[in-house]
Amino acid sequence: MCGIIGVVGSSDTLETLLEGLARLEYRGYDSAGVALVRPGETWRARTAEGTESVKALREECDLAPLGFSSGIGHTRWATHGGPETMNAHPHLDCSGNIAIIHNGIIENHADLQEQLEARGHVFSSVTDSEVLAHLIEESRANGFELIEAVRRSLLVVRGAFAVAAMDATEPDVIVAARRISPLIVGTAPGVTYLASDIPAILDRATAFYAVSDDEIVRLAPEGFRAIDLEGVPVHLHPLAVDWDLETAEKGGHDDFMTKEINEQPDAIRTTLLDRRRRDGTITFDELRVSDEELRDVRRVVIVAAGTSHHAGLVAKYAIERWARVSVEVDIASEYRYRDPIVEIGTLVIGISQSGETIDTIQAIREAKRRGARVIAVTNIVDSSLARESDAVIYTRAGLEVSVASTKVFLAQVAALELLALRLAQLRDTVPASDVDAHFLGLNAVAEQVATVLTRRSSVEDVAKQLLGARDFFFLGRHVGFPTALEGALKLKELSYLHAEGYPAGELKHGPLALIEPGVVVVAVVTDPAMHEKMLSNLAEVKARGATVVAVATDDDESIAAIADYVLRVPATEPMFSPMVDVVPLQLFAYAMARGLGRNIDRPRNLAKTVTVE
Numbered sequence: 001m002c003g004i005i006g007v008v009g010s011s012d013t014l015e016t017l018l019e020g021l022a023r024l025e026y027r028g029y030d031s032a033g034v035a036l037v038r039p040g041e042t043w044r045a046r047t048a049e050g051t052e053s054v055k056a057l058r059e060e061c062d063l064a065p066l067g068f069s070s071g072i073g074h075t076r077w078a079t080h081g082g083p084e085t086m087n088a089h090p091h092l093d094c095s096g097n098i099a100i101i102h103n104g105i106i107e108n109h110a111d112l113q114e115q116l117e118a119r120g121h122v123f124s125s126v127t128d129s130e131v132l133a134h135l136i137e138e139s140r141a142n143g144f145e146l147i148e149a150v151r152r153s154l155l156v157v158r159g160a161f162a163v164a165a166m167d168a169t170e171p172d173v174i175v176a177a178r179r180i181s182p183l184i185v186g187t188a189p190g191v192t193y194l195a196s197d198i199p200a201i202l203d204r205a206t207a208f209y210a211v212s213d214d215e216i217v218r219l220a221p222e223g224f225r226a227i228d229l230e231g232v233p234v235h236l237h238p239l240a241v242d243w244d245l246e247t248a249e250k251g252g253h254d255d256f257m258t259k260e261i262n263e264q265p266d267a268i269r270t271t272l273l274d275r276r277r278r279d280g281t282i283t284f285d286e287l288r289v290s291d292e293e294l295r296d297v298r299r300v301v302i303v304a305a306g307t308s309h310h311a312g313l314v315a316k317y318a319i320e321r322w323a324r325v326s327v328e329v330d331i332a333s334e335y336r337y338r339d340p341i342v343e344i345g346t347l348v349i350g351i352s353q354s355g356e357t358i359d360t361i362q363a364i365r366e367a368k369r370r371g372a373r374v375i376a377v378t379n380i381v382d383s384s385l386a387r388e389s390d391a392v393i394y395t396r397a398g399l400e401v402s403v404a405s406t407k408v409f410l411a412q413v414a415a416l417e418l419l420a421l422r423l424a425q426l427r428d429t430v431p432a433s434d435v436d437a438h439f440l441g442l443n444a445v446a447e448q449v450a451t452v453l454t455r456r457s458s459v460e461d462v463a464k465q466l467l468g469a470r471d472f473f474f475l476g477r478h479v480g481f482p483t484a485l486e487g488a489l490k491l492k493e494l495s496y497l498h499a500e501g502y503p504a505g506e507l508k509h510g511p512l513a514l515i516e517p518g519v520v521v522v523a524v525v526t527d528p529a530m531h532e533k534m535l536s537n538l539a540e541v542k543a544r545g546a547t548v549v550a551v552a553t554d555d556d557e558s559i560a561a562i563a564d565y566v567l568r569v570p571a572t573e574p575m576f577s578p579m580v581d582v583v584p585l586q587l588f589a590y591a592m593a594r595g596l597g598r599n600i601d602r603p604r605n606l607a608k609t610v611t612v613e
């Protein structure tokens, strides 16, 4: 998730930008840059030094000329194009007068770039963002003022954006706009700011305003005005901000975990952006494995740890169902020590949020040593896992700070299910119309997750009733099983309570002996095909005195007769349900941990990234 900042009318432009970028550090970045604009002159500095980029940028800016009262700045979290200086923002148009920064993904950038190049534009990066600079350049050349040039450009782009543009031929104006990616405006006497988040401008602006989707704002020293995509004037909503810096970094929430749980709909949306061509082909720009190799895969082995392992278990169901390839899912720390079999046609998928988990890296090294092709699914561009694999698919969930993984799990499942659909297309195992329907279904999940997030207080009410419980069993069948495992892991690591995840059918093979009054059974009961069987499992535990909490769909009338508490979710295609059903389980674990006074973002004994075996 890139960070953006802009200022017009300042006597302290460069320092405002550099300080703001440093305060956006928590969003994560691999490169940084600023552009300063005054009549007839645009000055730019960019660095790509990983987490040292903002520091390096400050040194570069020692060379900046004085006397610029307007500028924009950017920290980049690479998606299209590697983390190199040429891909760092701001990007310029052909004339060098127009500078733009962008957070998000322009889905149709390839088509637009082709058209722009045909009209003579020269590109100097391999990003999706640069098309914006050239589109704005064309409208400016046709005589439109900057706000109209930006509006016209946005009419032809698809995707997500928080964008800001400046032009040395219309100085002391910034035009900014958003769709999906965050953007706020701030004001102080004689100075106007923009940023992706409050912390960047917290100490400088005295009033804050939210920019909504498809709104365009023209910032000048004396204030701002906003229009929608049709050019109709709109009012920005004022934001009441009485936060300190720490609260601001958490988006006004008590902890990063809440912020990250709330970011889940966007984590899915951005992970799915730009993944389907107009002809319906599922595509991964960053996947450097040929279609032939993918078509010829005979066996898939998934290696991962913790939450990423649970995402891998969901992927097994999707790949086997849709692509008809057999999938084995292994705990990464076990894989390399069991003399694994790698035959011709074995594809190994290493899944890791951080891309630095030593167990997963060692597992893929072992797989490569034995001749497997390896795909990484990771959230961190250029992480060790990404570098050491033959190919990579990035989840685009943005930086995850809380030790308990939440939004990345949803992004991993979305990315892996897309991969399953791509394999199905290549192997011709699912009719094209069904692939299309699944893709649409996958895209609808973000909205369903957003619905579950509005029900937080009903989950908290259930947690309050169960604060005294000490033993929990999480049950599910089919993809409800990995969902149950993930629910149990969240409860364990956050609340330090004993929790186990089980396939519901396995209960009577042993664990049923542990069920007695006081034990809580949390069951995922959302799959119609598994419903009857799940109800009979629940009858078994009820008969032995357990308290039952069910995750059930809105239309499930029968569940209330057997469950003590019901956590409702919208019905979704069962294959996608882990992304929806896990959300009340995350909220439940969170509420239990809060109730027990645990440290939410930093549970005891745990590290965010495990780099020792």
Ligand code: M6R
Pocket (backbone or CB within 6 Å): 305, 306, 307, 308, 351, 352, 353, 354, 355, 356, 357, 360, 403, 404, 405, 406, 489, 493, 606, 608, 609, 610
């Ligand atoms: O960065 P990774 O996805 O490789 O991390 C794997 C596990 O360490 C991680 O998922 C861990 O289990 C989390 N604390 C779960 O919330």
